[in-house]
Each structure stands twice: as C-alpha cells, then as structure tokens.
Amino acid sequence: MINVENLTKTYGQARGINDISFNVAKGEIIGFLGPNGAGKTTTMRILTCFMPATSGKASVAGYDVFEDSLNVRRKIGYLPESVPLYTDMQVPVYLKFVAGLKGLPRKQINSRVGEMMEKVGLTHMAHKFVGELSKGYRQRVGLAQALINDPEVLILDEPTIGLDPRQIIEIRSLIRGLGGERTIILSSHILPEVSMLCERIIIIDEGRIKAMDTPDNLMSQLHSVARVQAKIAGPKDLVLEGLKKIGGVHSVDFKGSAASGTNSYTVEFVDGFDGAHLIPRLASEQKWDLYELTPAKMSLEDIFIKIVTDEEVHV
Amino acid sequence: MRNFWCLFVKEFRSYFNSPIAFVVITIFTVLSGYYFYNIFAGFSTLSFQAQTNPMLVKQYGALNVTESVIRPLIGTLSGVMLILLPMLTMRSFSEEKKTGTIELLLTYPVTDMEAIMGKFAGCMGIFAIMLALTFPSIILVEVFGDPEWGVIIAGYAGLFLMGAAFISLGIFMSTLTENQVVAAVLTFSCLLVFYIISYSAGLAGETIGRVLEYLSFNYHIRTFVKGVIDSSDLSYYLLFIIFFVFLSNRSLESKRWRG
Known part of the structure; x- marks a missing residue:
C-alpha cells in the first residue's frame, strides 16, 4: 500500500530524514517511534504530498506522491501534529466543507458528517465553533476530518499528544477500531501506545531507521539478555563478590539499600543464559537472607533507549 | 469546479465570521457616502448659483451631473479601494500559513x-457587496438629476475590474509571507506604485512616458468613466489579473518542490 524507497529530505544543511525505506502492506497498522526531531513528521509530510523529498521515491496506493499527488491525496486522511483547523467555523460546517473538498457525493455529506460526529463523540458540540473547543475535542474534529471520506490510508501524527488519560484511551480505542481494512501510519513517542496499537514499529532517530519489527520481536530480540533483581540481607561487599563469581554472570550492580537492612542488586547474565536459579542457591550456602528475586524485563522503553542511544542501559 | 465552489463559500463566509467584512464594508460605505455627499451637495449649490449667475457655467464648463458627480465619485471610490482592499486580501494565504491550516x-x-480561485472569488464577493452598497448614491442622483447610465455602467465595470486586479495582486502578496501586516504593506505599496506611476510620464521621454502611462491604473479607468469600454483597457486589467493569479499559483506550487 505504501512504498518508500531511499527517501531523503534535507533542509539546507540540516538533514531531515536520511535514506529511509520501508513498505506497508494493506490493512497494516505501523507506528513511527522516535524522539522529537527524529524525522517522523517530515516522513509523514512527504507521504501526504505536503512537502517534496530531496531524493528517493514514495508511493501511496500505487500512485507516486510527487507525480500523482492529487490521486494520492484522494486516498489519504491526514491528521497533522498541531491539528490545524479553521477556528472560525462551526464543527459541522467545517466537516461539511472538508467532505465537499474530498469529493463526497452531495447527498451523502449531511448523513456522513452526522455519522462521523457520532463516531468520534462530537454530537453535543455541534453548535460550537472549532476555536471554542478544548484540545481533546479539537483532536476529535481532526480525526473526523481525516476519516470523513473513509480513506484507505490514514496518516496520524501524534494523535494522542496533549490529551488527558481518559481521552487518550478513547482515541486509542477509536484508532484500534479503524484498523483492519485501513492502512494506518501513526507516530508517537509514547512507547506503550505504539506497542499496543501497532503491528509493526519503525524506530527512527536522527533521520534514519534504527529498527523495524513487530513489538514482540523487538522485545524478544533484546530478551536474550536475562536480568534479575535480587533483594538480599547480608554484607554488601561479600554479596557483590559472591554474585559476581556465579558462572555466567555478566555484571552485577548495587542498586541501593532499604531501611530493613536489605540491599538490592541487579544481576545481568551473559547472552542466552538465564542463571536466576543460581542466586537462591548461593544465598542459602552463604546463609544470607533472600527477600526478593524478580526478573527485570526489558521494557519497550529500554529497547527504544538502547536502540537510539547505542549504549548499555542499566535498569 | 465543485472544489472551487466549496472553497468560495467557505472563504466568503469566513469573512463574516470575523469582524473584517463588517469593518471593511462599513468603512467603505461611510467614506464613499461622505465623498458623495460633498460632491453632490457642492454640485447642487453650484447649480443654484448658476441660475442667477450664468457666467459660472462658462467658468466651469457644462454643468453636467454625470461629468461633475458620477465621474469624480468613481475616481474617489477607486482611491478608497486602494486603501481597503489590501485589508481584505492580506489574510488569504498568510493566515493559513501562520496557523498551519x-x-x-x-x-x-x-x-x-x-x-487560489476560491480565495479570489471569496474576496470578490465581499468587494461586490462593497460596490453594491454605494449604489444608493447613484439612485439619489437618478432621482434628482438625469445621469447618463452608460457612463455609470461602464464606470462600475471599470471599478469592478480594477478591484479584481487589486485583489489578484493582494492574494499573490499573501502567498509570499505568513505575516499579514507584511502582506498588506506590500500589497498597498505595489498598488500605489501602479496608481501613481503615470505621474512621472510627463517627465520621461515619449516612449517611456507612454509605457508608464499604460501601466497606470488611472490611465485605464479614465476611459471607463467616459462611458467607453475599450478593449485595450479591458485587456490591461485582465492581463494584470491573469498575471498575478499565475504568480500566486507558481508561488504556492514552489512550496511543493522547495519544501
């Protein structure tokens, strides 16, 4: 559905994005993940034909974004990050205007606008001007305008930014409900959100693709390194030394001590080896009291940081 | 065509959703009414005096209501348009750029x-209302005098074309900047240059003088207020409009390859 090949965009000297390539199949939901200024918005702007690429090719639904821009624009629904709407229009008037521009048949416009407003929960805001709405409601109007022509491809730039937790949940479930038939690209820097909504994640940093896989694969890729947190009461130096001597331990970190006299340690094993069972054995041999032993999972957060910073992460 | 219509309706309505349309239309009618009152009242005083003092008629030439009221009125309307139309066009693309819409x-x-055409037509809609609201003055002249309708129609046609030319230039300027004030100032100064460019025609050589004269707005409105619709004046305004619509199109398009 979406093909991107070696896409590069430079702003004067600065690089926006650098040699990005990926494909999105029909019906797939993919997430762009990356810190601010990584190039997520730039990529989306190129895909929506708002901005040209410096080099490389991109096509949406079989149409080239540069050569066949009008056809591409007929196929997409776009929600820019800042949700720029005409504030001086009433909500239904605005949506009717967009529906007209997107070429909906005249007879369907009224019913479609009503349907959309109900879907995103705007029915009770029908008499208000867009400028009077709060951020959450504006976001809904933004979604409604993107969805009004039932587009095959949805491009959503940070769809949940600036919303309160309840609204975030609502918008997320709305987006999840849209998947299936539609191809969706969304960007975010909230990791759980992406892993929850998307079938595939593209991690972008400094204009380059750093990783591209399903959330599960990304997690398991880094899961080969097993780590545990242990809470042990015993002389700190001895414990540290003892833990380090266990076969297969890669590193041990002292994490701090609690008032009860216990100390916390993080133990990381070498690749492909999980030796968590060796810790209780050691503790009973040495007559230390073991209070807690928890596997420290690598969260998506860690993976993300690991990928974008390219250095060891300590949890 | 349908897109154009949607955009036109939206533009036209949005002028009324903010105070712009009301302010501009009101000021335009007040100023033109004030001018009209002075011209018309002056003319009627003169007519009364001429009854007792026939020499006055010789001094002023023919005491003709078309010549002495309609023609100066149309001249002043074009001056007021020069000041007010940039206020209408300044927001068209600048505001969209500024707010990101x-x-x-x-x-x-x-x-x-x-x-572009949607915005152009939206502006023209407001401008048409402005012109239509000056029409009661003409009706007053018709009630109390006997103006020549050919001159009135040609004069208003000239004003309409001139306004369209102003608007096309204003829209072009607003595609260049996201700052509305800059757009308005650029529009106003360019229009002013076209307005007064013929002033130096007398000082320049013959050929350049004619070119300068031909470029001037005033030179072309002159034939309209004589009741003549000349194809050279028509083509001047139409070319002016087409040229600036074309430039606006290029300016917007450049965003797609310039980024």
Missing part, C-alpha cells in the same frame, strides 16, 4: 489553482 488544505485533493 495550509498543511491540511494542501493535502486535500484540491489543486493550487482551485485554492
């Missing part, structure tokens, strides 16, 4: 030309 507008399946 242009990002959505240009990612809808709308051609740049449709977007």
